[in-house]
Amino acid sequence: MESLANLESFVRSADLRGFSAAARQLGLTPAAVSRNVAVLERNLGLRLFQRSTRKLTLTESGERFLDSVREHVDALNSALSVAAVERAAPAGTLKISMSPGFGMDYVLPLMPEFLRRYPHIRLDWLLENRQVDLIAEGFDAAIGGGIELAAGMVARPLAPLHVIAVASPAYLDGRALPETPEDLAAHEGIAMRSARTGRVRHWSMRDGAGREALALTRERIVLNDPEAMCRAALHGLGVALVAVQHALPYLDDGRLVRLLPQWYADLGSIHLYYAGRSLMPAKTRAFVDYLIQAAEQARLTQRLAGRAAAGAAA
Secondary structure, X not given: OOOHHHHHHXXXXXXXXXXXXXXXXXXXXXXXXXXXXXXXXXXXXXXXXXXXXXXXXXXXXXXXXXXXXXXXXXXXXXXXXXXXXXXXXXXXXXXXXXXXXXXXXXXXXXXXXXXXXXXXXXXXXXXOOXXXXXXXXXXXXXXXXXXOOOOOEEEEEEEEEEEEEEEOHHHHOOXXXXXXXXXXXXXXXXXXXXXOOOOEOOEEEEOOOOOXXXXXXXXXXXXXXXXXXXXXXXXXXXXXXXXXHHHHHHHHOOOOEEEOOOOEEEEEEEEEEEEOOOOOOHHHHHHHHHHHHHHHHOOHHHHOOOOOOOOOOO
């Protein structure tokens, strides 16, 4: 009978396209993973991978074998993981990445109760506006929007990622309020530059009736951080198109006003993402389960939705 270590090394190497990435996920050395796969190939009498100095690709036999064993390996690992969780209290350092605004405004307030429940967990957070490579950078989980999932990753939605138009009362004083996104062309704009592409972002907005329209302002200032865009709007520099999560604290206290309350740009969801469910450490499972439940109780889906009137409306 083939060992689980050999099968797990094969499945993870296939999912992650390399022995090194599989080794990081399994907590082994690349040499050990390569050796496990070689033993499996010898026992089966099949070549499962084509190897080169730059990449690892499955052979036809490898693809067929992967299809036949993946579900069973994942099921067995899940059973073992559940057993481990039941006998071990969650403990250790929990390394998480998330954007500064969402982390400080919506996740950090949930942590006192989490740490009360799990006193042996220590939080280590990276607050940064970028998507991280969980395996390569050693993170247990991350929170972000507009992410591209790598093989073996799981994403759980926490809240919608909707962009709305906001401005300060001082800026709006004496100006005509826009009635459609096209009317924003008459207003000074606070634009967002994408950190990934370096280009200025432009949004197509929609309303409840399904109509769509391009929202373009006269770009007066371009920034690369949504929190900075909100601060610029507070100073009366123009209209900012930002995600509800960033604007909501200022809408709640009246320092910003929402324009076009029926219109928003839908960018998908803010997700909690982490490595596949198998072999998940107890500390990570505790955080995932707690945060999903806490987000529901905090009604983040309703609070951060751009539909209808999230926050104050003009």
